[in-house]
Amino acid sequence: MAEDSKGQWTPAIYTAPVLAVAPMMDWTDRHCRFLHRQFTRRALLYTEMVVADAAIHGPRERLLGFDDVEQPVALQLGGSEPKKLAEAARIGAGFGYCEINLNVGCPSDRVQSGTFGACLMKTPDIVARCVAAMKEVVDVPVTVKCRIGVDEQDPGPALDGLAQAVWMAGADALWVHARKAWLQGLSPKENREVPPLDYERVYRLKQENTSRFIGLNGGVQSIAEALVHLDHADGAMIGRAAYQNPGVLAEVDRLVYGEAVDPVDPGEIIAAMAEHAGRHIAAGGRLSHVTRHMVGMFHGQPGARRFRQILSTEATRPGAGPEVLTKAHQAITQGLELHAA
Structure with missing residues (x-):
């Protein structure tokens, strides 16, 4: 390309x-x-x-x-x-x-x-x-x-x-x-x-x-x-x-491509996905259509299990909004803080 x-x-x-x-x-x-x-x-x-x-x-x-x-x-x-x-x-x-x-x-x-x-x-x-x-x-x-x-x-x-x-x-x-x-x-x-x-x-x-x-x-x-x-x-x-x-x-x-790139910022990805989910919901979709692809995003990291639990339960409820993603990401933040303590 x-x-x-x-x-x-x-x-x-x-x-x-x-x-x-x-x-x-x-x-x-x-x-x-x-x-x-x-x-x-x-x-x-x-x-x-x-x-x-x-x-x-x-x-x-x-x-x-x-x-x-x-x-x-x-x-x-x-x-x-x-x-x-x-x-x-x-x-x-x-x-x-x-x-x-x-x-x-x-x-x-x-x-x-x-x-x-x-x-x-x-x-x-x-x-x-x-x-x-x-x-x-x-x-x-x-x-x-x-x-x-x-x-x-x-x-x-x-x-x-x-x-x-x-x-x-x-x-x-x-x-x-x-x-x-x-x-x-x-x-x-x-x-x-x-x-x-x-x-x-x-x-x-x-x-x-x-x-x-x-x-x-x-x-x-x-x-x-x-x-x-x-x-x-x-x-x-x-x-x-x-x-x-x-x-x-x-x-x-x-x-693969030899580009100098900044490290991926998980918080920025969560924010981008929350914005994307908001547009999808406004168009008549459901939050779970987006979040079902995200459950493995923090694989192996502290707080990943809680992150998956929140997405698997709260994101599937009727009326669930992008704020669920913010809550799920907080589990990762807390997990990292506990791991570092």
């Missing part, structure tokens, strides 16, 4: 290294992304997967709207029909997303029933047609996120075939979750944990395709681990670890 002279994110082709927060269903909504942006200015953020039909026919502002503060933010789409994906991509680009990403990695039953997600690893020609259709209608990068294979596929030819097909169709980047997906016999949760990670397979793909942008996903627990992968790939994605403890993102700008 690149910035213009006004500080706005422009639809430039990927430039390595890139640290991204992975798209995660039911997690990486606009409130989660707003929180993550408080910790890092540079990390690339992704939406949850939005099905093409929903983007076309559904409540677009609710599904696709986002705050400019979230940029750079990419829209992940799900689907297998080139015409629909092209229309959904056009709509997404109109909302201002800096990238359109096609999901070729999700193994859930719901995704399989729609003939998209990880099962598309078996039909790289269809994926290529979808990429080509989206490239025709948008100026922003079109990318693909896939697995190294599904079911009994050999990850050697399976990944190579998918990669070559999407690159021939014009894909600007390929993100690879370094696990197989087993479409029968494993739940979506198990598919994130049971199939063994094969980072070497992704590294090899990069070694054999030096001019292509290839990012790695799967099992990355820290920025330190991401930096190891960035020695072998152009990008690294961190998923659940960033959600469960957003503070891991605080070092991204300095360690």
Whole structure:
């Protein structure tokens, strides 16, 4: 991604290294992304997967709207029909997303029933047609996120075939979750944990395709681990670890992008989130829509348990307002004072 002279994110082709927060269903909504942006200015953020039909026919502002503060933010789409994906991509680009990403990695039953997600690893020609259709209608990068294979596929030819097909169709980047997906016999949760990670397979793909942008996903627990992968790939994605403890993102700008940045101020983040929550509530939302993403914010710190308790109970009550966040943060302040005493 690149910035213009006004500080706005422009639809430039990927430039390595890139640290991204992975798209995660039911997690990486606009409130989660707003929180993550408080910790890092540079990390690339992704939406949850939005099905093409929903983007076309559904409540677009609710599904696709986002705050400019979230940029750079990419829209992940799900689907297998080139015409629909092209229309959904056009709509997404109109909302201002800096990238359109096609999901070729999700193994859930719901995704399989729609003939998209990880099962598309078996039909790289269809994926290529979808990429080509989206490239025709948008100026922003079109990318693909896939697995190294599904079911009994050999990850050697399976990944190579998918990669070559999407690159021939014009894909600007390929993100690879370094696990197989087993479409029968494993739940979506198990598919994130049971199939063994094969980072070497992704590294090899990069070694054999030096001019292509290839990012790695799967099992990355820290920025330190991401930096190891960035020695072998152009990008690294961190998923659940960033959600469960957003503070891991605080070092991204300095360690990955080499920027001199001031230490993150938790009090300022709480204030920003309280202001964001106030706007959301004024628009008809609930405080818990925002705070559910914040429970891990002070992971391992004195007062963190009380912080979680307040958010889990008081923020869910009817009429709860941003002041609950202030109260929860006071538990952290008190915990630190007691710890220092």
